[in-house]
Amino acid sequence: MKAAVYYETGGPDVFRYEDVPDPTCGPGEVLVRVEAVSIEGGDTLNRLGGDLTTVPHIVGYQCAGVVVEVGEGVDDLAAGDRVVTVGLDGSHAELRVAGRAFCWPIPEGVPTEEAACVPVPFGTADDSLFEFGRLQAGETALIHAGASGVGIAAIQLAKRAGARVLATASSPERLARLADLGLDHGIDYSATDFVEAVRTLTDGRGADVIVDSVGGSNLQRSLHCLAYRGRCVTFGDAGRETPSTLDISTMRANNQTLVGYFLGAELFLGTRAHAMIAGHLDDLAAGGLRVVIDRTFPLAEAGEAHAYIESRRAFGRVLLVP
Numbered sequence: 391m392k393a394a395v396y397y398e399t400g401g402p403d404v405f406r407y408e409d410v411p412d413p414t415c416g417p418g419e420v421l422v423r424v425e426a427v428s429i430e431g432g433d434t435l436n437r438l439g440g441d442l443t444t445v446p447h448i449v450g451y452q453c454a455g456v457v458v459e460v461g462e463g464v465d466d467l468a469a470g471d472r473v474v475t476v477g478l479d480g481s482h483a484e485l486r487v488a489g490r491a492f493c494w495p496i497p498e499g500v501p502t503e504e505a506a507c508v509p510v511p512f513g514t515a516d517d518s519l520f521e522f523g524r525l526q527a528g529e530t531a532l533i534h535a536g537a538s539g540v541g542i543a544a545i546q547l548a549k550r551a552g553a554r555v556l557a558t559a560s561s562p563e564r565l566a567r568l569a570d571l572g573l574d575h576g577i578d579y580s581a582t583d584f585v586e587a588v589r590t591l592t593d594g595r596g597a598d599v600i601v602d603s604v605g606g607s608n609l610q611r612s613l614h615c616l617a618y619r620g621r622c623v624t625f626g627d628a629g630r631e632t633p634s635t636l637d638i639s640t641m642r643a644n645n646q647t648l649v650g651y652f653l654g655a656e657l658f659l660g661t662r663a664h665a666m667i668a669g670h671l672d673d674l675a676a677g678g679l680r681v682v683i684d685r686t687f688p689l690a691e692a693g694e695a696h697a698y699i700e701s702r703r704a705f706g707r708v709l710l711v712p
């Protein structure tokens with residue numbers, strides 16, 4: 391099969407478009423012919439640095455397509471079914487193998503390209519807001535990187551749960567596009583101090599739940615605009631800062647909570663998160679949730695697609711099509 395691979399981590403130009411052996415389908419697994427790859431925020435970070443588990447390496451968490459073969463023990467999917475899949479790597483390719491617990495059938499009426507964008511962003515947003523953030527109707531949620539994949543999912547989920555939704559982004563144009571997804575107040579952090587803005591918008595209380603995908607100094611500042619009894623959920627390092635020591639000295643007196651979150655662990659350890667994500671796909675089919683696709687590139691142009699995302703111009707998801 392063809393795949394976008396790299397031999398060392400680095401900038402988007404590390405990608406090579408090459409022939410590699412087809413993956414094989416083991417017991418409990420599903421082999422998929424990929425039709426749409428959703429480039430996740432973690433894919434660009436994994437390409438940028440860190441250890442390579444295989445060389446050449448095929449990066450990528452999430453893609454959707456058509457089942458080609460099912461392994462022993464998989465009796466509820468068959469060749470020809472459309473599925474969206476998640477795995478630790480391997481999405482940037484013509485074929486992908488995933489464990490059955492990391493596959494979701496695509497509901498009728500949902501385009502494969504849209505389904506490709508659902509599990510990781512919507513699962514992460516939902517768990518951060520509700521399972522770990524304990525967001526209640528009437529509370530205020532601050533969603534960082536509102537124009538990101540997770541951000542766009544979180545804005546919709548928080549709004550429909552009856553919360554007041556604040557979000558940050560790097561330009562007023564990006565924030566303006568979030569209004570019809572449920573954003574109540576946008577904060578352009580390139581021009582405004584978001585800590586001050588959140589305090590002003592909440593009459594000094596702060597946000598009840600903060601969903602922080604940016605990390606680094608952003609996470610520190612999130613703690614400075616967290617309400618009494620507030621919950622801050624950290625799950626990403628999109629800001630690309632080296633992890634720094636956090637000052638948590640203000641948290642105890644304010645009965646606040648800081649939670650780390652990893653969707654992969656929830657999917658590995660039980661069935662709850664799988665069912666939650668199946669619900670998001672059904673909601674997409676029913677028109678209750680929306681996926682925003684910015685641009686599509688051929689798989690052969692994975693480097694150009696990653697460079698476009700890192701130029702900060704992407705709004706929502708960028709896809710690769712084999």
Ligand SMILES: NC(=O)c1ccc[n+]([C@@H]2O[C@H](COP(=O)([O-])OP(=O)(O)OC[C@H]3O[C@@H](n4cnc5c(N)ncnc54)[C@H](OP(=O)(O)O)[C@@H]3O)[C@@H](O)[C@H]2O)c1
Nearest residue numbers: 431432535538539540559560603625626627628629652653
């Ligand atoms: N723990 C988990 O289970 C989990 C699950 C999903 C995602 N994540 C993590 O969450 C983060 C976001 O994922 P995503 O898929 O939502 O990402 P994405 O769609 O690629 O968006 C990333 C956003 O980060 C913002 N950003 C801030 N500083 C940036 C910088 N220096 N360079 C590039 N972008 C920057 C950009 O928005 P502005 O330009 O508007 O600031 C951009 O929209 C990633 O770190 C990812 O690894 C973790």
